[in-house]
Amino acid sequence: MTDLEPKLFVFLLATFLGLEVIRRVSPLLHTPLMSLTNAISAIVVVAAIQVTAEGHSNFSTFLGTLAVIAATTNIVGGFWITDRMLKMFRRESSRRE
């Protein structure tokens, strides 16, 4: 691990930003919010890919592959379902597309 300093700064800022932004999400959309953030945090897939591809041992390749499966499931599922939900929300005026 390289030094801690920049990471703590990034973590600090990202947390503040997250709290700021998510506090503004209308309650109407709290369910889509859950599935969207969930899909986003499935970014761990990049770490899983790294482990799998570097494949230092069969063991880590194995774990990595499982991780890739799990993460990809969330990516595909997460974004898709979120969009499915959001498609349904419409204002009085505008008809559903």
Place this chain on the structure above:
Amino acid sequence: MTDLEPKLFVFLLATFLGLEVIRRVSPLLHTPLMSLTNAISAIVVVAAIQVTAEGHSNFSTFLGTLAVIAATTNIVGGFWITDRMLKMFRRESSRRE
């Protein structure tokens, strides 16, 4: 300079956060806002101190000292004036302290 990556991430996040937070500042307080951010950005004083203290050459010590003066002026002035302004704002109900 160490590598660029963490810095760009920090810059990105800080800018997003700044835009988020400052957009919420009520127009009532835009003048104090100006002087407060100004005081905060006088944090360059730490860089100035560094230059002066490391003093690789009389020249840089000289420039550094000037920088320290300029920055300190903003720190002292900035926070003080901001507070002076804010002290004046009072709601109908609460009397000025």
Place this chain on the structure above:
Amino acid sequence: MNSLFPTCILLAQAGDAGHATSAASVLVWASYLIAAALFILSLKWLSHPRTARRGVRAGEIGMALAVIGTLLMYEVVDFKWVLIGMVLGSLIGAPMAIWMPMTAVPQRTALSHAFGALAAALVGTAHYYEFNDTGRIDHITMAILAIEVLLGSLTFTGSLVAFGKLQELIPSSVKGLPNQNLINFSLLGAALLAAIWLTIFPTHHLVFPLLVLLGLAFGLSLVLPIGGADMPTVISLLNSYAGLSASLMGFVLDNYLLIIAGALDGSSGLILSIIMCKAMNRSFTNVLFGRIDASAVASADDVYGGKVKSATAEDVAMLLDGARRVVVVPGYGMAVAQAQHAVHDLFDILESRGTEVEFAIHPVAGRMPGHMNVLLAEADIPYDKLKEMDEINPTFGQTDVAIVIGANDVVNPLAKTDPKSPIAGMPILNVGAARTVVVVKRSLSPGFAGIPNPLFAADNTLMLFEDGKKAIVDVVAALKEAA
């Protein structure tokens, strides 16, 4: 800065990028940088229905960028297994996404947290052994790694249990052992000890599996005894753990994108659970470790004894016929009965007769935040008819009929009157203020809080004992022929 410095940085960069060239590594983190920006925009845009879908697009693009960037990094290595994994993952994820009924959203959320946590834990484990072989693991890294894996594993089992309970694979009757909390704390304590141990002796690689096991066990014993009504809160809490764990992995892997995405996920989980606790007037500790003592609960008989008036669909239709303003209060029961489309027909017919119809959405109605909104949106009801509690409560006074469909706890006046009740102090929709209240549910059995509801025995309340869907369909039919 000393002169050795720049060279080190180059090495460091190359290091960051694993086997890749420094140039490639720059490409990679550049793609990560853009992805981070897109993720942030994605959440910003989600704040309003108008821009929400753009938010999803942004998220997808960001994800694609990051993945492509990562794959680029490994042209050399063969990543057969990576592709296999991604294909399998898609094969599991896609059907879920396509065929999952909206009513199953809560379970699905729990399950996806389990997957996310699993991935985090697995990667953490892989890295531990990898580091361990090469003997390059310092104490700080180890400490972070240990916490990361601990959070990952407890979130995994915890979320699985939550899923099982919501999917009713695990009977919600399963309650904790008498000294449950003691067990939980000792498990957690042991896990932390293991983590500390590893931090001091990173190479004691037999302690690692122990840590994982303790984490899994703690997750189980923490969530198993928690009542279904508290599940959503727990899910959100676990959500924030999953985020945190992803973030910590970012620390270990020098991956800033991971740190950011994890932090965003974590803070959303945190905020949602805080909102829910507020809406239920509960504290985290109370949700996690508080047990509801049945003794305090008033017996159903005292409450209902002969005071309950029941009505038929026709009676309700007649009531609605004369009504100028109707407020519909959906609850978990509407989800169970899948009654949202029937409700939409009711909404249409009433609107067509010039009756003003609005929906009262309690922050914790249903089984997850925003649950009711999604179902009603699915039934194509415009979202500007869905009113939040604070907005609609004052209007019940001018409401002729309030129709409560499968809601119970969120309209239970005991919350205000009985300080000893498990929902004491939880703000409720005071439907009682409406001229007439119609409650649609199958029986007098309680909601998730497990307590009787005096509302059902109130003078201005009529009970329509029926499955939610059937009841509304009948009412609509009755309205039609009345016309």
Place this chain on the structure above:
Amino acid sequence: MNSLFPTCILLAQAGDAGHATSAASVLVWASYLIAAALFILSLKWLSHPRTARRGVRAGEIGMALAVIGTLLMYEVVDFKWVLIGMVLGSLIGAPMAIWMPMTAVPQRTALSHAFGALAAALVGTAHYYEFNDTGRIDHITMAILAIEVLLGSLTFTGSLVAFGKLQELIPSSVKGLPNQNLINFSLLGAALLAAIWLTIFPTHHLVFPLLVLLGLAFGLSLVLPIGGADMPTVISLLNSYAGLSASLMGFVLDNYLLIIAGALDGSSGLILSIIMCKAMNRSFTNVLFGRIDASAVASADDVYGGKVKSATAEDVAMLLDGARRVVVVPGYGMAVAQAQHAVHDLFDILESRGTEVEFAIHPVAGRMPGHMNVLLAEADIPYDKLKEMDEINPTFGQTDVAIVIGANDVVNPLAKTDPKSPIAGMPILNVGAARTVVVVKRSLSPGFAGIPNPLFAADNTLMLFEDGKKAIVDVVAALKEAA
């Protein structure tokens, strides 16, 4: 990650911390981390008057922490000069802070930007020569450093000019040369060339002073021709440059706190200038490079010719006597006349007679954002009486008397009617809708936009030609004896 890596990091850390030990360097960045958090909280708390002062405290503590942390880093070195600098700085800053009249806030802001930019430019310069001696300066660093110094120097002179104009040391009559824009662009172009040159040949240290000089010159020639009314926008723009330059310095010095603080400052400058441009319906380019062609301006005579009715303080007092609702519209003139305290007396006496009094604050009234709010707050007028434009405009219809005190452009109907006027499309306070409008100013001379104002010739308008302060004092006196 390759095995060389950890060692490198230690070196790197030591490197980060200059001559300090790695342990000390951790202390330092820890203090920076906390400072960063405090700065963010400081701005969050500023968002509302209730918490604003706490925000200032947070900022102060953060600053103190950061400075102490930095000083810790250099126990060894003697920092006589640092202390001297800080003492001198305080000696300049404190009196400014204590004795500066609130009406001088705009100038003061401009001046402080100049100082901030100066500090940035100086440090940048020092670092260039330092690096240059040790021959350790790579191209990326050089590029960043060059931009940093360029922004710093142009902001320095630019802000000084802005200060000069607002303080009226430089007559606002000073307009640009015919081919001003050409000059500006060539100066900017030359500066950028110098920057690129240095990026390619970092060691050509004679190009550096050239870069600085070009920056200074560009700052001058950019701001000199800009009209006073546009100054605030320019100041905010320069503010965001100063912030950016501080941020870039953070890049060069591996100082994350600097990056963050700079970015926060920069974004605030950016947002404020956007708000102002919106409120004036101008674009950045138009503000910076647009020249107002006098030809388009309608002559005063056509507008006013014999249609202007003037009144005495007594007339105005009589009007106010009968009024149920009065709206006060302050403008730059109130600041010039220092009339805010007189206005407070007027406010008190009218309120005491049960007249409803509110203040209409145009987003660009005065000479900086929030200018009027500060002055009225200074005069102890409760801020819930200060209404923003969108809020108050609809209410002028039910207003008996609108008193315009030293405002002109922000109440000029030409903005709506004359598409060719320099303020065309700028949203205004439509005081004209009030039963009667009283305009207090010394003459018919125009505001900063330099155009006549048909409002002064409207049927329901009375002019009170007088210095703002004297006029209000007289009106109050007249009201008193009338009572």
